[in-house]
Amino acid sequence: MPIFVRSASAKWSGTGKEGSGRVTGESKALDIPYNWNNRFGDGTGTNPEEILAAAHASCFTMKVAFVLNSMGLTADELNTTAHLTTDKAPGDWTVTQVNLVITGKVPGATDTQFKEAVENARVNCPISRAIKAEITAEATLV
Numbered sequence: 001m002p003i004f005v006r007s008a009s010a011k012w013s014g015t016g017k018e019g020s021g022r023v024t025g026e027s028k029a030l031d032i033p034y035n036w037n038n039r040f041g042d043g044t045g046t047n048p049e050e051i052l053a054a055a056h057a058s059c060f061t062m063k064v065a066f067v068l069n070s071m072g073l074t075a076d077e078l079n080t081t082a083h084l085t086t087d088k089a090p091g092d093w094t095v096t097q098v099n100l101v102i103t104g105k106v107p108g109a110t111d112t113q114f115k116e117a118v119e120n121a122r123v124n125c126p127i128s129r130a131i132k133a134e135i136t137a138e139a140t141l142v
């Protein structure tokens with residue numbers, strides 16, 4: 001079984017509040033500025049939590065597709081939004097919850113099969129396995 005190593009890097013200059021940085025992925029598909037206002041205010045740009053939510057949504061959705069395929073089903077369309085909550089936990093800021101909301105158009109699937117695939121992906125996608133926060137999922141088959 002191959003081992004995959006993916007890389008991203010972040011560069012930062014200045015203080016935590018007044019400084020700014022840039023996050024870049026190995027593939028260069030991700031190359032975005034970030035700063036305090038993007039993270040805790042209403043600035044435009046990205047932040048680590050948004051990037052983690054995007055990674056989780058994409059990983060989870062792909063895992064649902066794989067699980068459905070193992071059931072002999074193919075999705076016409078899967079759409080997921082990851083709502084990631086960060087809260088001031090004892091000690092410091094912590095990602096406390098991720099709520100994954102997925103809708104799917106899967107010909108021939110029953111609601112039970114779809115929810116089974118979603119639960120499998122919620123627990124087993126690599127990003128879910130990496131996150132220690134509570135992870136919930138909501139599924140709607142259309």
